[in-house]
Amino acid sequence: MDEATLKKIILLMMERDALDNLIFEQTFQKKIISKFKNLSKNQPMVIKIIGMEGEIMPSTIGKYTGMEKSSLTRMVDDLEKKGMVFRKTDPEDRRKVLVSLTDKGLDCYNYTNEITDELFEFVDEKDVEDYVQSLEIMVRILRKTAARQTKFI
Known part of the structure; x- marks a missing residue:
């Protein structure tokens, strides 16, 4: 990155x-x-x-x-x-x-x-939809990062 x-x-x-x-x-x-x-x-x-x-x-x-x-x-x-x-x-x-x-x-x-x-x-429905999708993506990425992190601790 x-x-x-x-x-x-x-x-x-x-x-x-x-x-x-x-x-x-x-x-x-x-x-x-x-x-x-x-x-x-x-x-x-x-x-x-x-x-x-x-x-x-x-x-x-x-x-x-x-x-x-x-x-x-x-x-x-x-x-x-x-x-x-x-x-x-x-x-x-x-x-x-x-x-x-x-x-x-x-x-x-x-x-x-x-x-x-x-x-x-x-907040309109489109914003809510976008927000939910972005939260799902963030949580997916953070889960990957957290799983990787535990290997180094």
């Missing part, structure tokens, strides 16, 4: 991260935490993930968030204490645990959807 391409990639990634921080951390999370005051910074996104999946194994949440197992266990414990989620044993494999939303967690999840709709109400 030539230096100009690498420079462009790095600058675009930095700008993407800054915009992501502005939209999701400063807007999305602040709105949710202002309504559900007892949630910590990352908990609204975990609630959103659980809500989208319905029932989910904690390891899958870890895949989406990049959280370590111990941190994730503490977060799910905390969300359970706050009445947002509950755990149950997978009926098909009793060794697995599934996490689901309670009614209170579902209220929060529905509120996250309202905020997401507000944030993206001005």
Whole structure:
């Protein structure tokens, strides 16, 4: 890869991260935490993930968030204490645990959807299509890079 391409990639990634921080951390999370005051910074996104999946194994949440197992266990414990989620044993494999939303967690999840709709109400279908396609490409490339990275560590 030539230096100009690498420079462009790095600058675009930095700008993407800054915009992501502005939209999701400063807007999305602040709105949710202002309504559900007892949630910590990352908990609204975990609630959103659980809500989208319905029932989910904690390891899958870890895949989406990049959280370590111990941190994730503490977060799910905390969300359970706050009445947002509950755990149950997978009926098909009793060794697995599934996490689901309670009614209170579902209220929060529905509120996250309202905020997401507000944030993206001005984006047209073509932009959404392009965005999804670019995310799929980025994730594919990052997975290749991550798989290669683990060979060197």
